[in-house]
Amino acid sequence: MQVSALAFDVFGTVVDWHSSIAAEVTDVAARSGLGLEAGAGEAFAEEWRRRYGPSMERVRSGEIGWTALDDLHRASLDEVLRRFGMDGLAPAERERLNLAWHRLRPWPDSAEGLSRLRRRHVLCTLSNGNVALLVDLARFGGLPFDCILSAELCRAYKPDPRTYQMVPALLRLRPEQVMMVAAHASDLRAAAAQGLRTAYVDRPLEWGRAGERSGGLAPDDRFDVVAADFVDLAAQLEG
């Protein structure tokens, strides 16, 4: 198995959106004098994230034209604020809160694991996040990606086949020289359908301690690597 490049899903796989968004929501509510019950920051984060799939589906279906994730997030945010009785949040605070997705904390193993993986592999993102979001995330978290690839570059959201095909095309590799790394089996299945190798990384806390899992593995899923985290992934690829 000669893998030259690793392409990383980002939300949930590299960074912990759940606790990061919850903390920013709790913080801005307190600063703005808008009371939130205990645990409401987490519920807010989950509600916002649940609108992620349906908002991209509006683009995929052609209902709306290409719209970057920052703008989908911004539209969802207004709905979620209303639902949580935070309609009083000022426009500037809404803009700032929307950029919380640019400041998500990496999982504890992410920076170390990526640094180790980068010794032998080219590392790129392959995320539905737009380029500016991913650039900010990588800087914020000290994540040593060689290249920021985004659905935005093909104006189509994963799991559109063009997003996976873009990686070997731009890196001038054969599909089987690229390995998709994700905590979501659906992402890996779509990558495998385009000939990419696959590594599943378990992120049981993606939706928080009490939260739902984001799918898990199906009985017939066969990925090239199944790893506990990025340091384990590095060890397995070196082995």
Added chain:
Amino acid sequence: MQVSALAFDVFGTVVDWHSSIAAEVTDVAARSGLGLEAGAGEAFAEEWRRRYGPSMERVRSGEIGWTALDDLHRASLDEVLRRFGMDGLAPAERERLNLAWHRLRPWPDSAEGLSRLRRRHVLCTLSNGNVALLVDLARFGGLPFDCILSAELCRAYKPDPRTYQMVPALLRLRPEQVMMVAAHASDLRAAAAQGLRTAYVDRPLEWGRAGERSGGLAPDDRFDVVAADFVDLAAQLEG
């Protein structure tokens, strides 16, 4: 002047293609038992580079469809080998020599200057080199770019306006928040026409000691910054 991101031209501005290509040509000729006169490595590098503009012009004019720079380089290489009596070079050695453009040495100040500039600015490439070439160059030279942007992403070569417009569009900035950094006035003039700020960095040795200059400044050129190298550029932007 609120500049958030710096977009770097690469060949000649960040890396020294002239001495790097000359060294690889001299090396492969010796290894392959194809004699080259003293100084012929430099002449070969210059001849190869002179075909860069005309080869892209074939794409710009529509004579041929989109073709990545690696493939333009490869076609030019066969012509230059013939001209230098190196027709005997084996196919595998030709492929390897073509990738010399992925292993160009940075100027002595490049890595240090970029690291310093990166503290306050997002750093991206904006080069006619294709993505794979730029990723390899950045890894080879230890160049800390946050994002690899390439003409390949808009399938149009600089100075096409779309290449310069791509940078603020993907980074979600206004054009005047982006500064183009180049050792070539023509690149900066085209960037300024799209509203970007400009920094000229002097690279007098781009074509080697005895070589021609790549244009220099015209009497009416007015760039936002004129710097001796990247460390000087960092000092001026911090000042």
